[in-house]
Amino acid sequence: MTRTLVVAGHGMIGHRFADRLRALDTARDWRIVILAEEPHPAYDRLALSTYLGGRSRDDLTLAGRDFLADPRVELRLATPVARADRTVRVVVTQGGDRIRYDALVLATGSRPFVPPVPGRDLTHCFVYRTFEDLDAIRRVARPGGQGLVVGGGLLGLEAAYALSRLGVRPHVVETAPHLMPAQLDPGAAEVLHRRADELGLRLHCGTGVAHVHAGPDGAVRAATLGDGTTLDVDLVVFAAGIRPRDELAKPLDLARGERGGFLVDALCRTADPRVWAIGECAAVLGRCHGLAAPGYAMADSVAAQLTGRDAQPFDRTDDATTLKLLGVHVATFGATVHPGDPRPVEVTFADGIARYAKVFLRPDTGTVLGGILARDTGSTSPLRSLVGRPPPADLERLLLP
Amino acid sequence: MNRTLVVGGGPAGHRLADRLRHHGVSGPVTILGAEPYPAYHRPLLSYVLSGQADPEALRMPALPGIETHSGTAVTHIDRVRREVHTSESVHGYDVLVLATGARADVPDIRGARGPGVTVLRTVADCARVTGDTVVVLGGGPLGVETAAALAARGTATTLVCATPHPLYDRLGESASALLTDALRRAGVDVLAGRTVTAREPGRVLLDDGTRVPADTLALCTGAHPEVRLARAAGLGVRTGIVVDDRLRTSDPRIHAIGDCAEHEGRAVAGIEAAWAQADSLARILTGQDAPAHHTTPAVFRLRTRIAEVACVGAPAAFADPALRRLTYADHEGGRYARLALRGERLVAAVLFGLPEAIASVGELHRRGQALPSDRLHLLLGGPPRPASTDLDPPEDAVICLCNNVQRQTLAKAWRAGARTVTALAAATRATTGCGGCGSDVAELSAGWARETRHDGERTP
Numbered sequence: 001m002t003r004t005l006v007v008a009g010h011g012m013i014g015h016r017f018a019d020r021l022r023a024l025d026t027a028r029d030w031r032i033v034i035l036a037e038e039p040h041p042a043y044d045r046l047a048l049s050t051y052l053g054g055r056s057r058d059d060l061t062l063a064g065r066d067f068l069a070d071p072r073v074e075l076r077l078a079t080p081v082a083r084a085d086r087t088v089r090v091v092v093t094q095g096g097d098r099i100r101y102d103a104l105v106l107a108t109g110s111r112p113f114v115p116p117v118p119g120r121d122l123t124h125c126f127v128y129r130t131f132e133d134l135d136a137i138r139r140v141a142r143p144g145g146q147g148l149v150v151g152g153g154l155l156g157l158e159a160a161y162a163l164s165r166l167g168v169r170p171h172v173v174e175t176a177p178h179l180m181p182a183q184l185d186p187g188a189a190e191v192l193h194r195r196a197d198e199l200g201l202r203l204h205c206g207t208g209v210a211h212v213h214a215g216p217d218g219a220v221r222a223a224t225l226g227d228g229t230t231l232d233v234d235l236v237v238f239a240a241g242i243r244p245r246d247e248l249a250k251p252l253d254l255a256r257g258e259r260g261g262f263l264v265d266a267l268c269r270t271a272d273p274r275v276w277a278i279g280e281c282a283a284v285l286g287r288c289h290g291l292a293a294p295g296y297a298m299a300d301s302v303a304a305q306l307t308g309r310d311a312q313p314f315d316r317t318d319d320a321t322t323l324k325l326l327g328v329h330v331a332t333f334g335a336t337v338h339p340g341d342p343r344p345v346e347v348t349f350a351d352g353i354a355r356y357a358k359v360f361l362r363p364d365t366g367t368v369l370g371g372i373l374a375r376d377t378g379s380t381s382p383l384r385s386l387v388g389r390p391p392p393a394d395l396e397r398l399l400l401p
Numbered sequence: 402m403n404r405t406l407v408v409g410g411g412p413a414g415h416r417l418a419d420r421l422r423h424h425g426v427s428g429p430v431t432i433l434g435a436e437p438y439p440a441y442h443r444p445l446l447s448y449v450l451s452g453q454a455d456p457e458a459l460r461m462p463a464l465p466g467i468e469t470h471s472g473t474a475v476t477h478i479d480r481v482r483r484e485v486h487t488s489e490s491v492h493g494y495d496v497l498v499l500a501t502g503a504r505a506d507v508p509d510i511r512g513a514r515g516p517g518v519t520v521l522r523t524v525a526d527c528a529r530v531t532g533d534t535v536v537v538l539g540g541g542p543l544g545v546e547t548a549a550a551l552a553a554r555g556t557a558t559t560l561v562c563a564t565p566h567p568l569y570d571r572l573g574e575s576a577s578a579l580l581t582d583a584l585r586r587a588g589v590d591v592l593a594g595r596t597v598t599a600r601e602p603g604r605v606l607l608d609d610g611t612r613v614p615a616d617t618l619a620l621c622t623g624a625h626p627e628v629r630l631a632r633a634a635g636l637g638v639r640t641g642i643v644v645d646d647r648l649r650t651s652d653p654r655i656h657a658i659g660d661c662a663e664h665e666g667r668a669v670a671g672i673e674a675a676w677a678q679a680d681s682l683a684r685i686l687t688g689q690d691a692p693a694h695h696t697t698p699a700v701f702r703l704r705t706r707i708a709e710v711a712c713v714g715a716p717a718a719f720a721d722p723a724l725r726r727l728t729y730a731d732h733e734g735g736r737y738a739r740l741a742l743r744g745e746r747l748v749a750a751v752l753f754g755l756p757e758a759i760a761s762v763g764e765l766h767r768r769g770q771a772l773p774s775d776r777l778h779l780l781l782g783g784p785p786r787p788a789s790t791d792l793d794p795p796e797d798a799v800i801c802l803c804n805n806v807q808r809q810t811l812a813k814a815w816r817a818g819a820r821t822v823t824a825l826a827a828a829t830r831a832t833t834g835c836g837g838c839g840s841d842v843a844e845l846s847a848g849w850a851r852e853t854r855h856d857g858e859r860t861p
Contacts, residue, residue: 293803293834296804300805322803331802343732343733345729345731345734347727347777348730354722393787393789394788394789396776400725
């Protein structure tokens with residue numbers, strides 16, 4: 001008998017999950033109803049800046065023809081879940097449609113965090129998350145003008161890169177002492193800083209935005225930073241982090257993580273055996289994960305569970321990421337944060353300030369724990385196999401070929 | 402008969418006389434030393450301070466056939482008459498060698514020239530360090546060695562230095578922080594980022610207003626080449642007595658070596674440089690096959706038991722964007738290394754707590770040889786390690802991080818007929834994220850294709 005799976009959200013992770021389930025569900029047990037908030041199918045949000053560089057919405061879409069044509073999949077665009085009732089296993093869309101589910105997977109993603117600074121709501125203040133956001137930025141961007149990006153993390157750098165492609169000179173303000181503080185150490189960030197300089201990005205690290213000022217037309221005209229600097233900018237993009245979209249926790253009566261997000265176990269299960277949460281809205285063992293790769297791992301795990309297969313518990317210690325920022329490959333492998341453990345041995349290799357690699361070794365055995373790389377070429381996959389082993393004789397060549 | 406007169410009874414002059422004798426110098430060699438003792442090994446004075454060695458133990462071997470005068474301070478050089486004057490005698494020369502060393506600096510501190518204050522350059526200075534409490538001022542090598550030595554003999558010792566850690570500029574932040582730790586473990590109270598502003602009876606006053614008890618204030622605040630005689634004689638002097646590649650001053654009959662000399666624009670202090678110059682000059686003066694003197698890269702080593710510290714090259718190399726830099730930081734184990742390389746050759750190094758590496762790295766630097774490619778092995782020693790190519794990547798190695806595709810998944814897809822990167826991508830999603838693993842997937846695919854061709858039936 002066919003059962004109904006409702007997926008709340010059709011972002012990158014929601015799509016990955018539905019697509020994976022389609023592939024694993026060889027018995028064709030499941031009918032998949034996807035309730036999307038945005039008016040288009042899932043797209044590659046990580047490549048959003050290329051949309052301003054000329055790629056079309058179709059180029060960035062993740063839902064292929066076979067997916068959209070699959071009779072098992074019912075994708076309902078611009079139809080977010082508004083309410084839900086677990087006792088009767090029903091979700092209610094914003095339009096008032098009631099859909100009964102046998103399984104519910106929450107993949108509602110996150111929303112941009114906008115710091116509470118005066119002027120944050122002025123005309124020409126933007127966030128950076130959807131096609132619509134980018135369309136709005138494109139309408140306002142004036143070649144030769146200046147823009148301020150609030151946040152020097154992944155999203156902020158994407159936004160700054162996008163602005164520079166539109167001919168707008170981006171200023172980036174980051175409260176930490178260097179860019180990408182969540183992922184990188186100062187040495188790796190230095191490689192990024194240099195690349196940012198080459199691209200004409202103006203960095204303001206160690207300070208925040210204090211005030212956005214309006215001109216006579218009521219739109220953004222300038223911004224003042226915490227260090228007193230005032231910048232003449234005609235637009236502001238807030239990319240200072242994200243917050244999980246967990247509003248449904250209340251109607252569903254589900255627990256939240258300490259810092260928000262649907263609280264789930266390592267298998268992404270909520271307290272209700274029929275409800276899962278994956279991606280940025282999931283607080284796995286209390287912690288939310290903001291990048292695509294962990295979300296994909298969660299999606300794959302839940303798809304396996306729903307098709308009666310062995311599922312991988314989500315491994316928090318393996319935070320491996322590869323990112324391409326401003327054209328620089330930035331990657332981590334293995335474990336790069338070591339709270340509570342004896343301080344690991346750190347080995348760094350740097351070519352001037354163009355390339356950088358750091359490897360962490362266990363102080364007792366000398367085996368590789370993980371590492372951070374920032375460089376213009378190469379991949380981390382050969383390095384992954386080093387974890388748990390003593391560093392090989394050609395370590396330096398592997399890191400900086 | 403060629404009369405050689407050496408002014409300066411320190412290690413440089415001693416070494417020169419020894420080598421002149423060795424090369425069979427013709428004519429008498431005379432040494433005039435201002436200190437009241439024969440030459441001794443000045444860099445080891447901290448062992449006298451710590452009580453580990455008698456002053457006699459530091460004495461350099463006697464030089465039979467060399468006329469040596471101790472306690473004989475030269476007052477004046479008469480270049481026209483080729484004579485050197487002391488308060489009591491006159492010595493003629495055909496060749497004069499100035500090995501006058503350096504003079505310790507006395508900073509501009511109230512009371513610094515009064516009682517209970519001493520610089521530390523001579524055996525006599527060591528005897529002036531008395532009492533139960535001593536403040537050592539200066540975060541250079543001498544300050545560190547002195548403070549460690551005093552703590553070892555049980556003196557309550559405080560080391561005051563202006564920088565965030567002792568030897569901060571030389572070692573950099575990490576290694577100098579380890580040095581502070583080592584000093585504290587050895588019982589030295591380290592007050593960094595401070596300086597002494599006044600000497601008061603029984604104590605010193607610091608710039609932050611605190612007072613530290615001190616029976617003796619030991620000044621280890623640097624030294625300058627001793628050039629007074631040379632300057633009075635009208636020789637060319639900049640920081641030191643300027644010498645050319647044959648270690649000649651502006652007067653061709655007068656040479657200068659050691660801490661007092663400035664060669665290639667630099668006055669290099671330290672016994673290694675002094676000995677190298679003495680060796681060169683001895684060959685030059687005895688007409689040996691003597692090439693021009695070149696400053697050889699010296700290894701700086703801290704002479705203390707509290708830590709194994711060495712460096713080579715200039716610290717500025719670590720900020721040179723054209724160089725490859727390597728750091729090894731084992732904070733728990735108190736081991737640290739920092740290397741700067743141009744190509745495979747060492748430009749500069751800082752080593753802390755790695756005694757074997759100090760020997761091997763120092764030797765490679767002196768000889769200008771290429772470093773082995775496994776620098777970690779060079780630093781840490783132990784048996785040679787295998788290269789990664791000798792290790793098979795494990796089946797569960799994740800090749801595509803974006804999509805979490807393992808090697809075995811790719812292998813399975815390959816077996817199922819996906820024989821190109823595009824086909825593997827379609828089957829496994831590998832390469833469809835950031836694309837960074839494209840070359841790895843291509844390599845794996847090519848490798849499997851080769852294996853299949855060679856082995857017929859065998860597949861991954």
